[in-house]
Every structure is written in structure tokens, then in C-alpha cells.
Amino acid sequence: MKIALVHDFLKEYGGAERVLEALHEIYPGAPVYTAFVNPVGLGPHWERIKKWDIRTSWVEQWWPVKALHSPLRFLAPLIWESFNFDEYEVVISSSGWYICRGILTKPETLHICYLHHPPRHLYGYKTALEWQRFWPVRAYGYLVNHYLRMYDYLAAQRVEYFIANSEETKRRIAKFYRRESVVIYPPVKYQISNIPSARAQGEGKYQISKPKKYFLYVGRLARAKNIHLAIEACNKLGCQLWVVGAGREENDLKSIAGPTIKFLGQVSDKGLPEIYQGAKALIFPAEDEEFGIVPVEAMAHGLPVIALRSGGVVESVVDSSTSSEQGATGIFFDKPTVESLAKAIKSLDRLMVKPEDCKKQAKKFSKTIFKQKITDFVEEKLKEHHARIT
Numbered sequence: 001m002k003i004a005l006v007h008d009f010l011k012e013y014g015g016a017e018r019v020l021e022a023l024h025e026i027y028p029g030a031p032v033y034t035a036f037v038n039p040v041g042l043g044p045h046w047e048r049i050k051k052w053d054i055r056t057s058w059v060e061q062w063w064p065v066k067a068l069h070s071p072l073r074f075l076a077p078l079i080w081e082s083f084n085f086d087e088y089e090v091v092i093s094s095s096g097w098y099i100c101r102g103i104l105t106k107p108e109t110l111h112i113c114y115l116h117h118p119p120r121h122l123y124g125y126k127t128a129l130e131w132q133r134f135w136p137v138r139a140y141g142y143l144v145n146h147y148l149r150m151y152d153y154l155a156a157q158r159v160e161y162f163i164a165n166s167e168e169t170k171r172r173i174a175k176f177y178r179r180e181s182v183v184i185y186p187p188v189k190y191q192i193s194n195i196p197s198a199r200a201q202g203e204g205k206y207q208i209s210k211p212k213k214y215f216l217y218v219g220r221l222a223r224a225k226n227i228h229l230a231i232e233a234c235n236k237l238g239c240q241l242w243v244v245g246a247g248r249e250e251n252d253l254k255s256i257a258g259p260t261i262k263f264l265g266q267v268s269d270k271g272l273p274e275i276y277q278g279a280k281a282l283i284f285p286a287e288d289e290e291f292g293i294v295p296v297e298a299m300a301h302g303l304p305v306i307a308l309r310s311g312g313v314v315e316s317v318v319d320s321s322t323s324s325e326q327g328a329t330g331i332f333f334d335k336p337t338v339e340s341l342a343k344a345i346k347s348l349d350r351l352m353v354k355p356e357d358c359k360k361q362a363k364k365f366s367k368t369i370f371k372q373k374i375t376d377f378v379e380e381k382l383k384e385h386h387a388r389i390t
Contacts, residue, residue: 002087004032004090008098011037012041016094021048023092025371031054036060058082090112091110093111093112096116097150101115102155102158112162116291124384126224153177163374185316202238212278214242216282218244221250223249227285237343242275243263281303283345284298284305286308291312293312295330302356302358303355306333306344317332319331326350330353331347
């Protein structure tokens with residue numbers, strides 16, 4: 001089976017890139033087609049990714065388009081339609097807001113899309129930038145977005161089979177594209193049964209002298225993630241908060257952070273286990289998140305999760321208010337406000353969340369399960385595809 005992988009772009013490392021890595025582990029010989037690459041933005045993860053067969057578009061050589069890819073997003077159709085996939089039997093697109101599912105394939109080629117989310121800016125969801133704040137940008141955005149909504153729908157019709165990363169995303173696929181999909185949850189990147197201890201391996205460098213004393217945020221520092229809620233709530237309560245990640249909101253977030261807030265920047269995969277294991281709980285305040293791999297990773301380390309009751313996280317975290325104490329893995333707060341989050345943080349000490357329950361829940365999202373489900377799905381649909389075209 002000759003197979004290719006397609007991904008929007010490789011400019012930062014998040015949940016979508018973790019899924020792409022897992023797909024590449026299943027099909028290590030598959031080339032990865034992408035709009036462009038930014039090694040600096042990928043941080044320590046680039047050392048693994050740079051070994052792949054990565055095939056970039058013409059954007060890689062046009063630095064103005066690369067630098068301004070967001071305002072010039074109307075060029076996306078030209079990017080994806082410039083690739084040729086005639087030599088492949090199967091193409092799997094790992095697609096998000098840059099709409100790489102818009103690739104063109106011949107009838108003999110099976111196109112499966114693993115959709116992380118429809119473009120949030122096209123359908124009214126909070127985005128990394130508050131682009132509607134300025135009227136010239138707003139007018140430009142409305143014009144471009146009207147065109148891109150039509151293209152996004154057309155691109156969705158080019159896909160033969162959709163895989164959604166959550167029930168939340170499945171509902172959006174049905175609503176915006178009028179297409180069916182099957183849910184295969186993204187994988188947690190750690191081996192849940194035997195998570196390595198960075199300290200035990202002599203790699204500890206974060207000086208965690210008092211474990212279980214700090215709360216933790218892990219992820220992109222972007223507006224839609226609502227990190228400011230975690231910072232302001234911990235400022236208010238005088239709680240320690242460690243922030244792992246990088247992004248365009250970093251300077252603004254540092255400006256509102258009190259003395260108990262610590263920014264660690266991007267952390268390598270070897271360093272994260274030590275930080276997870278030393279934390280008291282993960283705070284996940286993202287709004288309308290399509291799934292959210294980080295809460296599952298936290299649970300894999302036995303860590304409870306404090307999350308906004310929104311989006312796909314309600315599918316992974318077992319709320320203490322709706323389950324027996326034996327099965328709870330965290331607590332939800334209902335409003336994206338500092339007061340609501342602070343109340344949830346204060347209530348954590350009264351909960352009986354057990355590390356073994358968190359790890360048991362995380363096993364449902366293991367990489368082994370993900371790989372098997374993807375492999376089975378591709379093989380099944382390829383047989384159906386062959387039967388249909390012969």
C-alpha cells in the first residue's frame with residue numbers, strides 16, 4: 001500500500017502534531033506533505049520530525065506568504081491543489097483550519113481525513129487572535145471568510161471518509177459539512193503503564209522539592225485557551241501555577257502574572273513527566289476545545305483535571321459531581337470566569353480523586369488503541385474502495 005500523509009503546516013507543536021506523529025509511526029515510510037515548516041516554532045520536537053520525508057509547498061520558498069499565512073489564508077486552495085497525489089493508493093489528511101483536506105486526488109486514490117476541527121474563525125468560535133476588534137480587519141475578514149466557507153464546504157466533499165477526534169467534532173462535521181464521520185480519539189503520547197520518571201533517570205532539572213504544591217497548565221499560549229483565567233485565579237488565591245508552552249500571548253500573560261506564576265516555555269518530552277508528576281492538578285480552561293489531549297496526558301500521570309465544562313473535554317474527564325468518588329478524575333467549572341475557576345480550585349481538596357482512577361481513564365485513549373483503530377479503519381475502507389472502483 002503506497003500511502004501519503006498531509007498536514008496543514010509544521011510551525012508549532014500541539015495536539016494535531018501529536019496525532020501526525022502517531023500516524024507517521026503507523027506508516028513510517030509515508031512522506032508528509034505540508035504547506036511549510038518552521039523548525040524554531042516546533043522547538044525540541046523538531047529533532048524527531050526533521051528525520052521524516054517532508055515535502056513542502058511553494059510557500060516554503062515565499063517567505064512573505066509564509067510569514068503572513070494567516071491574513072493570506074485565501075491562498076490555501078492554491079497551496080493544496082498544487083500537490084500531485086496520483087502515485088498514491090491512500091492519502092490521509094491531518095486537517096485543521098488551513099483546510100489541507102482540499103487536496104485533489106484521482107478516483108483511484110482513497111482520501112481519508114482525520115479532522116481536528118473545522119476552521120474556528122469561519123464558524124464563530126473563539127480564535128487565537130481577536131481579529132474582529134478593528135473594523136478594517138473585520139471587513140477584510142468577512143469578505144475572505146465568505147469565500148473560505150464555500151471552499152471549506154467544497155473541500156469537505158472531496159474527502160471520502162472522515163475521522164473525527166471527538167463526538168464534539170463529529171457534530172460539527174455533520175452541521176457544517178453534512179457528512180458522516182467515525183470517532184477515533186487522539187492518542188496520549190506516554191506509555192500509560194510505565195511512564196518514565198525524569199528524576200529517576202537523572203534528568204530532573206526543575207527542582208521540584210515540594211511535590212503536589214503547584215497547579216499546572218500545558219499547551220499553546222493562545223487566546224482561545226483562556227490561560228488568563230488560570231493565571232488570574234491563581235493570583236487571587238495565592239496558588240502556585242506552572243505554565244508550560246509558548247505562543248503569541250506569552251508577553252501579555254506574563255504582564256498579568258503575579259509572583260506565584262512560573263513560565264517554563266517549551267519543555268521536551270523527557271522533561272514533562274517530572275513536571276506532571278510533581279503537580280497537584282492540571283488546569284484546562286480552554287473554551288469549545290474540540291478534544292484536548294493534555295487532560296488525558298495529565299490523567300495518565302495520575303493527575304486530576306480542573307476543566308471548563310466545554311467542548312470535547314467532557315468526553316475524557318470524569319466529573320466528580322456526576323460520578324461516584326471511585327471513578328472521578330477531575331472537576332468541571334461551568335463559566336469561563338475567574339470566580340468560577342477559583343471556586344473549583346478551592347473545592348479540589350475535598351475531592352477523593354485517586355491516581356489509579358485517573359490512569360485507568362487515560363488508558364482508554366492510549367496510542368496502542370489509536371493505532372489499531374486507524375489501521376483497521378484504513379484497511380476496511382480500502383477494501384470497500386477497491387470493490388467500488390473495480
